[in-house]
Amino acid sequence: MKVVNKKIVKKSVVKKQGISHKAGHGVVIECVDVIKKYQLAKDKVIEILHGVNFEIYATEYVIIYGPSGCGKSTLLNLVAGLEKPSSGSLKIRGEELSKLSSTQLARHHRTKIGMVFQQFNLINNLSVLENVALPNIFSGTKFSTRSKRAKHLLDHFRLGELADKIPTELSGGEQQRVALARALANNPWILLVDEPTGNLDSKSAEEVMEWLEHLNSKSRRTILLVTHNPDYLHYAHRVMYMKDGQIVNIKKNRPIGRHMAPQSDELSTEKLDSF
Amino acid sequence: MRFIDVIRIATRIFKNNRLRTFLTILGVSVGIGTIVFLIALGYGLQKLTIEQITGTDALTALEVTPSVGDRPRQLTDDMIKKIGAFDNVQTVEAVLALSGQMSFGGPPGDVSVYAVSDDYFSLEGLSFAIGEKMGASVANEAVVTSALLDQFSKDTNRLPDEKISIGYSKAGATNQFVSDSVEYKVVGIVIDEFEPNIYLPYDNVRKLSPESSIHSLKIKVNSQENIGAIKGQISAMGYPVTTVIDTVDQLERGFSVVRFALGLLGVIALLVASIGMFNTLTISLLERIKEVGIMKALGAADKDIWKIFLAEAMLIGFCGGLVGLAMGFIGSSFINYIYNYLATSYQAQEVSLFYYPLWFVLMILAFACLVALVTGFYPARRAAKLNPLQALRYE
Numbered sequence: 001m002k003v004v005n006k007k008i009v010k011k012s013v014v015k016k017q018g019i020s021h022k023a024g025h026g027v028v029i030e031c032v033d034v035i036k037k038y039q040l041a042k043d044k045v046i047e048i049l050h051g052v053n054f055e056i057y058a059t060e061y062v063i064i065y066g067p068s069g070c071g072k073s074t075l076l077n078l079v080a081g082l083e084k085p086s087s088g089s090l091k092i093r094g095e096e097l098s099k100l101s102s103t104q105l106a107r108h109h110r111t112k113i114g115m116v117f118q119q120f121n122l123i124n125n126l127s128v129l130e131n132v133a134l135p136n137i138f139s140g141t142k143f144s145t146r147s148k149r150a151k152h153l154l155d156h157f158r159l160g161e162l163a164d165k166i167p168t169e170l171s172g173g174e175q176q177r178v179a180l181a182r183a184l185a186n187n188p189w190i191l192l193v194d195e196p197t198g199n200l201d202s203k204s205a206e207e208v209m210e211w212l213e214h215l216n217s218k219s220r221r222t223i224l225l226v227t228h229n230p231d232y233l234h235y236a237h238r239v240m241y242m243k244d245g246q247i248v249n250i251k252k253n254r255p256i257g258r259h260m261a262p263q264s265d266e267l268s269t270e271k272l273d274s275f
Numbered sequence: 276m277r278f279i280d281v282i283r284i285a286t287r288i289f290k291n292n293r294l295r296t297f298l299t300i301l302g303v304s305v306g307i308g309t310i311v312f313l314i315a316l317g318y319g320l321q322k323l324t325i326e327q328i329t330g331t332d333a334l335t336a337l338e339v340t341p342s343v344g345d346r347p348r349q350l351t352d353d354m355i356k357k358i359g360a361f362d363n364v365q366t367v368e369a370v371l372a373l374s375g376q377m378s379f380g381g382p383p384g385d386v387s388v389y390a391v392s393d394d395y396f397s398l399e400g401l402s403f404a405i406g407e408k409m410g411a412s413v414a415n416e417a418v419v420t421s422a423l424l425d426q427f428s429k430d431t432n433r434l435p436d437e438k439i440s441i442g443y444s445k446a447g448a449t450n451q452f453v454s455d456s457v458e459y460k461v462v463g464i465v466i467d468e469f470e471p472n473i474y475l476p477y478d479n480v481r482k483l484s485p486e487s488s489i490h491s492l493k494i495k496v497n498s499q500e501n502i503g504a505i506k507g508q509i510s511a512m513g514y515p516v517t518t519v520i521d522t523v524d525q526l527e528r529g530f531s532v533v534r535f536a537l538g539l540l541g542v543i544a545l546l547v548a549s550i551g552m553f554n555t556l557t558i559s560l561l562e563r564i565k566e567v568g569i570m571k572a573l574g575a576a577d578k579d580i581w582k583i584f585l586a587e588a589m590l591i592g593f594c595g596g597l598v599g600l601a602m603g604f605i606g607s608s609f610i611n612y613i614y615n616y617l618a619t620s621y622q623a624q625e626v627s628l629f630y631y632p633l634w635f636v637l638m639i640l641a642f643a644c645l646v647a648l649v650t651g652f653y654p655a656r657r658a659a660k661l662n663p664l665q666a667l668r669y670e
Contacts, residue, residue: 110574135573
C-alpha cells in the first residue's frame with residue numbers, strides 16, 4: 001500500500017504522474033487537477049477549487065481540514081458525485097465520475113458511497129427505521145429484507161428502541177447515529193462525512209467520532225471527513241489542510257492499518273460487514 | 276425501485292398534510308361529481324324520452340302515409356295485400372283517422388277518432404297510464420287519451436264508468452257525422468296530455484264509414500335489421516315511409532348535443548379543480564425540495580423521484596374519481612328522489628332521471644387519472660430534475 005506521506009504541497013503543483021501511476025489497486029479515490037468554478041452572474045465566475053490533487057487508499061481515514069469557505073465541502077460533494085468538476089479528473093475505484101449518466105450516478109450514490117451530513121438530513125415524516133431503510137428502497141430491496149437490515153443496523157448503533165420514533169423526537173447525537181446507520185444501509189465501502197459534529201454538543205460529537213473511528217478500524221470502511229474543528233484531527237490516518245481552494249499541506253498521523261487505541265470500551269466490536 | 280415501494284412512499288400523502296390531501300381530493304371529486312351528475316342526467320333524459328315514445332315493438336314498425344304533392348296516391352286495400360306479401364313483413368294494419376263528436380252522456384265535444392287494430396298501440400309505442408288495449412274480438416271497447424278525459428273533465432287516474440256515445444265523419448274531413456250504434460266502454464287510458472283522441476276497433480268504424488280513405492298503414496317487420504330493406508321497397512312504390520328509428524336517431528343526435536353541453540359545464544368544474552390540484556402539487560414539491568435532495572443523495576434516480584411524485588398525483592386523481600363518482604351518484608339519487616316525491620304528489624309517473632352506463636363509470640375513473648397524470652406531469656418532472664446539492668441546501 002502506497003502512502004504519500006511526505007508530500008508537502010505548496011500551491012497546487014502535485015504532479016499527476018506522481019500519483020496515479022504509482023497508486024496501484026489500493027487507490028479508491030483519485031482526484032487530479034480538479035477545478036470547480038461557479039457562474040454567479042453572466043459575467044461573474046468564481047473559482048472555488050484551483051486544481052486539487054490527492055489520492056485516498058482503501059481503508060484509509062482522511063480528514064480534510066480547513067476554515068469555512070476554503071472549498072472543502074465542495075470537494076466532498078464532487079467526490080460524492082452531487083456536482084461535476086469544471087475540469088480535471090475524479091475517479092472512484094477507477095471510474096471517472098463525470099462520464100457517468102444520471103442513472104449510473106444514482107447507482108454510484110447508492111452502492112459505492114454512504115453520506116453523512118452536518119444537518120443529519122433525515123426525513124422527518126418517516127420513522128427512524130424507514131429512514132435507515134430508505135437507500136434500500138431505491139436499490140429495489142424487498143420490504144422484509146430491508147426492514148431486517150435496518151433493524152440490525154439500528155441495534156448495532158444502539159438505537160433499536162427508537163426504531164418507530166420519528167427523527168425529531170431524537171436528540172442530535174441520536175439523529176446523527178441514525179444518519180450513520182442509514183449511510184451503511186447499502187453496505188458501501190466509502191463514507192463521505194461532512195462536518196458530522198457541527199450541530200452536536202461536545203459529548204455527542206465525541207461519541208459520533210468514536211463511531212466513525214470504529215467503522216474505519218473494525219469494519220474497514222474508507223472514510224473521507226470534512227471539518228473545520230481541529231479537535232478531531234487525531235482520528236485520521238492523514239489530514240489534508242485546505243486553504244483558499246487548494247490543499248496546502250498533508251500531514252500523516254500514522255500508517256494505514258494502524259488504529260488509535262479505543263477511547264471508549266462501550267463500543268461494540270462486532271463487525272458491521274457481517275450482515 | 277419497486278412499484279409497491281413507489282405506492283408505499285406516495286401514500287404518505289394520506290399521513291402527512293392530511294387536510295391538504297383531503298381538500299385536493301375533494302376539489303377533484305366535486306369536478307368529477309359534477310360531470311357524472313350532468314352527463315348521467317343527459318343520458319337519463321335521453322333514455323326516458325326514447326322509452327316514452329317507443330316500446331320494443333315500435334322499433335320494428337314502419338308507418339306508410341298517402342303520397343301528397345305532384346303525384347298524390349291513396350293507400351288502398353290492394354296495397355295492404357301487396358305489402359303483406361313482402362318477405363319479413365309480419366302484419367300490415369290500416370289506420371283510419373276521422374273527426375268526430377262524442378259524449379259521456381253529457382254535452383258532446385269534438386275529438387279525433389282513430390280506427391285501429393289491437394296491435395296499433397305497441398307498434399306506435401304508446402304506453403298506457405291505466406288499463407290496456409281493447410280486446411281483439413270485443414267490439415265495444417275503446418281507448419282514450421288522458422287529454423280527452425281532461426276535455427270532458429274526467430279524472431285521468433281511473434277509467435270512467437260512463438259509456439261513450441259517438442259519431443264520426445263518413446269520409447275524411449266532412450262534418451257530416453254518422454252515429455255509431457255501439458256504446459263504448461273505456462278500457463285503457465293512453466298518456467297524451469295534448470291530443471283528445473279516441474281509439475276504436477277498426478272493423479266497427481270501417482263498416483260505418485266505408486268511403487273514408489286510409490290514414491296510414493302500420494307495418495310490423497320481423498326484425499330491426501330488415502327495416503331498411505322494407506322501407507326501400509315501399510318508398511320505391513312512391514309512398515312516404517317513416518320509422519321510429521328515424522325519430523330515435525334524431526333524438527339521439529339532439530341528446531348528444533345536450534350531453535356535450537352538460538359535459539362541458541362539468542369539464543369547466545374539473546378544470547378549476549385541476550388548477551387547484553396543480554397548485555397543491557407544486558406547493559407540496561416546494562415543501563419537499565430538501566427531501567428530494569436527500570433521496571437523490573441516498574441514491575434515488577431521477578426516474579424514482581418522478582415516479583413518486585406522479586404516483587401521488589395519480590393517487591389524488593383516482594381517489595378524486597372514486598369519491599366524485601360516489602358524490603355524483605348520491606347527488607343524482609337525491610335529486611331523483613325529490614323529483615319523484617313531487618311527481619307522485621302531482622299524480623305523475625315515477626321516473627329515473629339519471630342513467631349510468633358501465634363504460635361511462637369506467638371512463639370517468641380513467642378520465643380522473645388522466646387529468647391527474649397531466650396535472651402531475653410538470654411538478655413531477657421538476658422534482659426529478661432538481662439539482663441534489665441545491666435541493667439539500669434548500670430551507
